[in-house]
Amino acid sequence: MKTLILVSHPKVEESGTQEFLKTSAGSLDNTTWRYIDKRYQDHQLVVADEQKLLRQFDRIVFQFPMYWYSSPASLKRYMDDVFTRNFVVAKQGLKGKELGLVLTLGDSVKDFQAGGREKFTISELMRPFEAFANKAGMTYLKPFVISQFGYLDVSEKQRLLVAYLQYLSASMPLxxxxxxxxxxxxxxxxxxxxxxxxxxxxxxxxxxxxxxxxxxxxxxxxxxxxxxxxx
Amino acid sequence: MKTLILVSHPKVEESGTQEFLKTSAGSLDNTTWRYIDKRYQDHQLVVADEQKLLRQFDRIVFQFPMYWYSSPASLKRYMDDVFTRNFVVAKQGLKGKELGLVLTLGDSVKDFQAGGREKFTISELMRPFEAFANKAGMTYLKPFVISQFGYLDVSEKQRLLVAYLQYLSASMPLxxxxxxxxxxxxxxxxxxxxxxxxxxxxxxxxxxxxxxxxxxxxxxxxxxxxxxxxx
Missing domain, CATH: 1.20.58 (Methane Monooxygenase Hydroxylase; Chain G, domain 1)
Structure with a gap:
């Protein structure tokens, strides 16, 4: 199974969490990384090439820190540019693939529930991605949520590493x-x-x-x- | 009451709906228009100036065509850039203001419900904006949804015009x-x-x-x- 990880993060080189995830995934074959922001900065993003690339993968993972209850702008730009209606709906270029989300949060997951500080669950806030998967004929995977990475101790990080590798490469449901x-x-x-x-x-x-x-x-x-x- | 309309639309000059809305609102005083994409193109967007501008308004309206179940990327970029945590959370720069959404849809609103083609309601898909209003201490207004503008006849457009002007300028709830x-x-x-x-x-x-x-x-x-x- 081949997995594409699309990382949306405006300052990815400053992020300890992203570095940890990249290092963790280093041991996996069949996994391709793509830094969206960087490709836009370097003017390397060609829509037709990107669509061709996407077709080669079975699982597509959007990986990003949650900014204002969604992805950073670069992922939305990527979706608006690359996921044309022609590619997604008419040609069904993503049909049958899996869509995963790897989210990093600064706040505790417990805040995200009815009555909690953030009022809504992660499931509710990620509905636009779920609706996209639905439209594209993709299987929407349970989001992989990493909250407050900085507070994790060594053994928690080890468990996170294994769970993350499984999210990228094991068959679903887990x-x-x-x-x-x-x-x-x-x-x-x-x-x-x-x-x-x-x-x-x-x-x-x-x-x-x-x-x-x-x-x-x-x-x-x-x-x-x-x-x-x-x- | 002063209203700021932030329009996010990559091809606003080609949009009949946006032209209709702009012409309609032309008769209102105390209403300011801002084309986000244009300001980014012209490199005119200065975060500090933008924050100062926002403080002057009582109602802030995000106006956009729904792209992949959210706003186009430019509004997200604006939110990521201008709505810094310092401005929104620490300084509470938007507290007490109202947040409205004016959405245009190519599909019928009826598709957006459980069992419908799009599965989720507009309310569910717009949760990230509602969560933002919650965090910013703003009053979230019922979104103003315009679906399939091209199919409306003259009298429907007249009713739309009045309802739109009220959404921009009347006190809420309506x-x-x-x-x-x-x-x-x-x-x-x-x-x-x-x-x-x-x-x-x-x-x-x-x-x-x-x-x-x-x-x-x-x-x-x-x-x-x-x-x-x-x-």
Missing amino acids: TFEVREKWLIDRLKRLKSDKADQQQQLLDLIIESIDSRQDQINDLKLTVKMIRDQEE | TFEVREKWLIDRLKRLKSDKADQQQQLLDLIIESIDSRQDQINDLKLTVKMIRDQEE
């Missing part, structure tokens, strides 16, 4: 099984460039995850049998 | 009484530069509206008395 399978794939790939002893250790970990998955499958089967008998 | 009062004010102002005969005609119209208002007030009083007796 069930427990998908996550396990994704993890095993990653470990297997990791093995190849390690020394023998480390390879054995990684094998043990993979086996342990695998057997846990088997146990879960057994349990599921048992539950199903009991249910079937009850009916 | 109750029946507010509309009548607004109409009488307009007629009185109209009178001054007319010939005697026309003045008399306008006087008759004003009297007729006034007496209708008196009748309504009488009816309201009667209803109130009946209710009071019932309790």
